[in-house]
Amino acid sequence: MEDNNVVILNGSGRSGSNGYLFYKYLQTNHPEYNVTLVEPWPSSHFKWETWQKIGAARYVITTHQPFKVRKNQINLQFWHGVPLKRMGIMANNTRRKDNKRNEKLWHKNADIVASSSDLYETLMSSCLAIETEKYRKVGFPRLDYLQNPVISKEQLLKDLFNTEDKQAEIGIYMPTFRYELEDQSIMEKIKEGNFFAFEDFDGDELNDALKARHQYLIVKLHPYEMRLFANFDSKYSNIAFLNNDYLFDHNYDLYELLGDTDFLMTDFSSIYFDYLQLNKPIVFVTNFLKQYEKTRGLLMGPYEEITPGISVNSQRELVQSLDQLDNQQIKNRRLYWLDLTNQLKGDNYCEKAFKCMTNGE
Template sequence: MKSFLFRCYMTLMKFLARFTTMEDNEIVILNGSGRSGSNGYLFYKYLQLNHPEYNVTLIEPWPSSHFGWKVWQKIGAARYIITTHQPFKVRKHQINVQFWHGVPLKRMGIMANNTKRRDNRRNEKLWHKYADIVCSSSDLYETLMSACMAIETKKYHKVGFPRLDALKNPVISKEQLLKDLFKVEDKDAQIGIYMPTFRYELNDPKIMERIKSGNFFAFDDFDIEKLNSALKERQQYLIVKLHPYEMRMFSNFKSKYSNIAFLNNDYLFDHDCDLYELLGDTDFLITDFSSIYFDYLHLNKPIVFVTNYLKQYEKTRGLLIGPYEDIIPGINVNSQRDLISNLDHLDNRQLRNLRLYWLNLTDQVNADSYCDKIFDFMTKGY
């Protein structure tokens, strides 16, 4: 019932917004990605800094039923509507630029094991009707997206993604990040970051209970004291960045451990930055099935893949590429014992070659500035 009423609300507001006069220098960014690799937010910052001739409005979180009429007037007046999730616009002559929010590794849309045909058909119609420019990074990206969303090939344009510009230009130094999160100065420190995918959809109370108790890896043999000691011995520091839903589950959010710290959105908002503007400070990534690993390839740094609930995830939702062990350019661990035993040798020549191989597959643009390329195309080339 709630979703039906929300669709009615959106339909009404879209209709009313059409009566606003459209202006060629108005850009609206509908950001549904928060501060974790948000193409929308990062492009907003770029436009404010580099293109003051345009009036740019960031609307977040999107979608929402809590926006006032002035917000909808902005949407109606915009020549360009930029989205990070479903494509959207209120009038025919607006241009929708679709960033999306990651190179798809997990199945979604018509390819997923846990979606409904009715919802999939609705999404297909939205992409067909509203998406004008679908930003792309490679043939592989286009193949994966179209497999899930049935997007026509003519909509794709290889211009890359704003989040890729942020990776190599941290806005906070590594030294400051260590002070802020770990209260230390350590010139020989290695910083790792753990970023798993959204695990709630596994629909497994056991996993959720483990996470709630502080076992953020959901390992059978999890022992945070031993993990912290192992990190401390190696001058390694681990930032834990979970999905916001999982962070809310924690009974004790603040870490009392010297080499493990939790990063939440408050820190990112307080520093007016996106997570990707900090990733360049890190020395290795730990993830599971999150597509962040495709982006992290641009840093050419070690990646560790946690696979203790791989089979369950493949059954519940599914992955687009496999076998999983053959597509990951990094170390595969399924227990804390495995993880600790690999902390001393996270990288080697074979893994570096694998990372470059997958980088070439997932990014054929390789631009000095992806934001410049996107801006020029949408305002001059389309």
């Protein structure tokens, strides 16, 4: 085992992957380390050479379950977001046997758990029973990439909408994984192209409303939902579907593009905690709020208190909100939640994580 061998087990694809962006960072800034990116993780199709590299690594980085092969390896756990939805022992839809196994895994395999705040540590430990001494407040690598997009807003507009517009406002819609609601009617709506699964959805009407305001909406669905989606090639001028192919083909992670957007739309995705770094408007789509609270549950509430933005329950409410996505009261609430979820000011999260991993700082 060489001290400069690093293996990154990336289970997050290109949708805000701390692992992938830390890999990019190490390649550029620490060429003295041999870094191997293993994805998708987990998988049953790895070659023997890949397992050899995992076994020979001094440092094993994970974005999901902590993992290592040897006791003397160091596992650095980045996880994949500040949790809002309940998971593990806090969730309504998990089994005690699985939770006990997970608890043992974290105890045995996680050496360093990257953290951003006391609140993050409280939420994670309530779900996964992580011991407090494992946490290090170093922040998350993907946050370094939010403020400096890899391409310009003009280029993103050209790539995804094939247009130029000096007045353009770009929004991105990123819902959570709705399949776990186990509601076939939601999946049917998505199959038909109703990506919001609104009762009053009308794609052409929504497109016209966006067009009239020089607004453009990027839709980034969960890969499972994208596979269901019939209208994959958008027939709309102001709505585009972002799939993983675009990100993989260009070696981008989604977070390297987020800084080009002007507002975020989501439901219960923890992306909104990260998006607070940009101090831009967030719209919360609440048409399945009651179902989520019942099926899985949220870690904090009431929902309207923990979501610093406008809430919409239908397309009619969404269109009515498009002219006025922000105000001073909402801005103040965003800053309040930013302070709660990220106690580390500034950036260089990748370097902080690197030093912590290699020097125990």
